[in-house]
Amino acid sequence: MGQLIEGVWKDEWYDTKAHGGEFKRDTAKFRNWVTADGAAGPTGEAGFAAESGRYHLFVSYACPWAHRTLIFRAIKGLADHIGVSVVHPDMLRDGWVFDGDFPGATGDQLFGSRFLREIYLRANPKASGRVTVPVLWDRERDTIVSNESADIIRMLNSAFDRITGNDDDYYPESLRARIGQLNERIYDSVNNGVYKAGFATSQQAYDRAVAPLFDSLEWIESLLADHRYLAGERLSEADWRLFTTVCRFDSVYHTHFKCNRKRIVDFPNLWGWARELYQWPGVAATVRPDHFVRHYYFSHDMINPHRILPIGPVEDWTLPHDRG
Numbered sequence: 330m331g332q333l334i335e336g337v338w339k340d341e342w343y344d345t346k347a348h349g350g351e352f353k354r355d356t357a358k359f360r361n362w363v364t365a366d367g368a369a370g371p372t373g374e375a376g377f378a379a380e381s382g383r384y385h386l387f388v389s390y391a392c393p394w395a396h397r398t399l400i401f402r403a404i405k406g407l408a409d410h411i412g413v414s415v416v417h418p419d420m421l422r423d424g425w426v427f428d429g430d431f432p433g434a435t436g437d438q439l440f441g442s443r444f445l446r447e448i449y450l451r452a453n454p455k456a457s458g459r460v461t462v463p464v465l466w467d468r469e470r471d472t473i474v475s476n477e478s479a480d481i482i483r484m485l486n487s488a489f490d491r492i493t494g495n496d497d498d499y500y501p502e503s504l505r506a507r508i509g510q511l512n513e514r515i516y517d518s519v520n521n522g523v524y525k526a527g528f529a530t531s532q533q534a535y536d537r538a539v540a541p542l543f544d545s546l547e548w549i550e551s552l553l554a555d556h557r558y559l560a561g562e563r564l565s566e567a568d569w570r571l572f573t574t575v576c577r578f579d580s581v582y583h584t585h586f587k588c589n590r591k592r593i594v595d596f597p598n599l600w601g602w603a604r605e606l607y608q609w610p611g612v613a614a615t616v617r618p619d620h621f622v623r624h625y626y627f628s629h630d631m632i633n634p635h636r637i638l639p640i641g642p643v644e645d646w647t648l649p650h651d652r653g
């Protein structure tokens with residue numbers, strides 16, 4: 330675990346001391362957009378046109394942010410157009426590595442690198458900052474398009490539609506304002522909230538994270554009592570962004586990050602909604618408990634010093650979801 334400083338790897342854990350024991354997530358540094366015609370997107374440079382075979386994703390099956398991009402690749406019919414390299418689930422002194430000795434870890438399919446940081450240094454030999462997944466790589470310009478999952482899923486939602494013929498829209502114009510409101514609260518209190526609770530190094534920082542987390546889960550439970558999906562009757566980006574945290578919750582966050590006031594299975598609407606999304610065509614194959622259980626319990630030895638992986642829980646995600 331570490332970061333790049335002016336192109337040099339420094340092995341260090343998150344600095345929570347600077348913020349009263351609180352974990353602060355870094356902002357992503359590469360923020361270009363793939364667009365249908367290569368015009369510039371909301372941030373970054375122009376020149377990244379959607380083309381089959383041109384782009385590649387570097388991901389971890391363990392990571393909820395990377396998981397979003399794998400889901401969009403699956404549900405938007407992009408598997409034949411965007412390649413994938415999957416890192417090893419253990420993230421230790423060297424950060425993410427490409428060892429292939431774990432089922433589903435593919436190694437670096439483009440360059441045969443050992444470390445993910447080599448991909449960042451290829452894009453910018455003087456790169457500084459955390460070396461995170463997901464990374465969307467451009468094989469033509471030999472650089473990183475983006476390392477921000479929130480942006481990558483919006484690109485995958487629409488930029489390749491002419492190539493795939495799949496125009497399913499998870500960010501429709503009419504729901505954008507509502508999706509924005511949902512994302513804001515859910516990102517801060519749930520997606521990132523579990524990390525703020527789990528990485529807290531003071532009681533106060535933990536308390537400040539865990540109360541809003543469960544308030545938000547109760548609020549989501551009530552939304553899902555009245556509507557099939559978060560933004561109403563239509564499945565949207567907001568649902569997929571929440572799903573990647575929810576599918577890790579009972580097996581990882583509940584125990585390892587001490588988010589244990591309740592489990593997902595204790596919220597009937599949320600649990601049914603989660604099973605429906607899990608059962609959505611193409612999605613189950615992107616959910617890899619073997620990677621996420623191993624990653625969290627093994628990599629974070631400051632939380633779990635003996636690196637013992639837990640036996641449970643046993644939950645059946647294939648049960649009928651009863652949401653239709």
Ligand SMILES: N[C@@H](CCC(=O)N[C@@H](CS)C(=O)NCC(=O)O)C(=O)O
Nearest residue numbers: 357392394459460461462476477478
């Ligand atoms: N803003 C990024 C966050 C990605 C992120 O933090 N990924 C984690 C894995 S879950 C990571 O790679 N962490 C490595 C590190 O912080 O050194 C996104 O959503 O794409």
